[in-house]
Amino acid sequence: MTQTNIILLGPPGAGKGTQAKRLVDERQMVQLSTGDMLREARTSGTEMGRRVAAVMDAGHLVTDDIVIGLIEERLTTGKAGGGYIFDGFPRTLKQADALGDLLQRLGQKLDAVIEIRVDDEVLKDRIVGRYTCGNCGAVYHDKYRPTKVPGVCDTCGSTNMKRRADDTEEALRTRMLAYYRDTSPLIGYYYALRQLTTIDGLAPMDTVAEAVAKVLDKR
Ligand code: AP5
Numbered sequence: 040m041t042q043t044n045i046i047l048l049g050p051p052g053a054g055k056g057t058q059a060k061r062l063v064d065e066r067q068m069v070q071l072s073t074g075d076m077l078r079e080a081r082t083s084g085t086e087m088g089r090r091v092a093a094v095m096d097a098g099h100l101v102t103d104d105i106v107i108g109l110i111e112e113r114l115t116t117g118k119a120g121g122g123y124i125f126d127g128f129p130r131t132l133k134q135a136d137a138l139g140d141l142l143q144r145l146g147q148k149l150d151a152v153i154e155i156r157v158d159d160e161v162l163k164d165r166i167v168g169r170y171t172c173g174n175c176g177a178v179y180h181d182k183y184r185p186t187k188v189p190g191v192c193d194t195c196g197s198t199n200m201k202r203r204a205d206d207t208e209e210a211l212r213t214r215m216l217a218y219y220r221d222t223s224p225l226i227g228y229y230y231a232l233r234q235l236t237t238i239d240g241l242a243p244m245d246t247v248a249e250a251v252a253k254v255l256d257k258r
Contacts, residue, residue, distance in 0.1 A: 042120075044147060045149070045151045045153060046125040046138075046152040047125065047126050048155070050162060050214075050215060051211060051218065053155040053157050053162075053240045054157070054240050056127075057244060059072065059126040060177065066255070068122050069117065072126040073101075075126075076106075078095075078203075087105065091105065097205075097213055099213060099217060130222045131225075135225055135228060150255075150258050154226055163208060165183070167208065169206055171203075173201040174199050177192055177193065
């Protein structure tokens with residue numbers, strides 16, 4: 040199986056998770072979402088989970104060492120399938136350098152960085168309307184992607200729907216600040232490395248998916 044490793048880059052609510060899940064289904068790629076990993080750590084009640092909970096709820100970034108450690112563990116022990124989708128990682132230049140080193144050590148490379156660009160005005164609407172299936176992780180939205188039967192997951196039939204503690208207007212303001220301060224410099228960094236493609240994240244989900252597919256098929 041051909042392996043393609045990509046980063047999905049974009050602010051909170053850009054649609055990274057939504058697109059990553061489609062690539063998992065359609066191309067057997069492996070989604071590595073540091074946000075999901077940290078949320079798992081919280082619910083499993085580990086010491087690290089307890090430490091990061093308040094940081095995440097307020098919308099701040101968790102320390103580089105913790106997230107780099109999580110990614111390293113997955114890359115060295117997990118199966119790559121059709122390749123990795125880095126979703127929400129890297130988020131700082133230190134994390135970007137660590138990822139480059141890790142991939143090199145494992146004899147792999149980064150094939151593309153896809154920036155999903157959206158206007159800030161749509162993000163609040165997307166974030167406060169989001170809910171996910173607590174069983175399979177499918178992502179929904181009150182307006183843009185409601186479940187077919189209210190409260191029942193289209194994918195697995197579970198009725199365990201959840202809303203994230205950091206999906207509030209207040210936490211979103213802090214998350215946006217962290218994005219512009221720490222993560223947006225990565226756009227210039229990957230552009231300079233000639234790895235960046237920017238796509239329109241304001242388009243409907245299917246159109247965004249087509250744009251992502253185009254980037255992957257060019258590889
Ligand atoms: P994380 O879980 O990574 O959250 P995020 O980056 O803020 O991104 P989101 O998951 O909110 O948005 P998304 O782009 O995936 O959008 P989605 O597809 O769901 O991180 C959470 C926290 O963990 C951080 O704040 C930090 O504390 C910590 N953390 C994680 N990684 C870290 C790291 N590397 N370093 C340090 N700390 C880290 O879509 C949103 C909604 O919009 C959905 O309801 C969806 O249905 C809808 N939607 C999607 N696409 C469209 C479309 N095209 N049109 C209309 N609606 C759409």
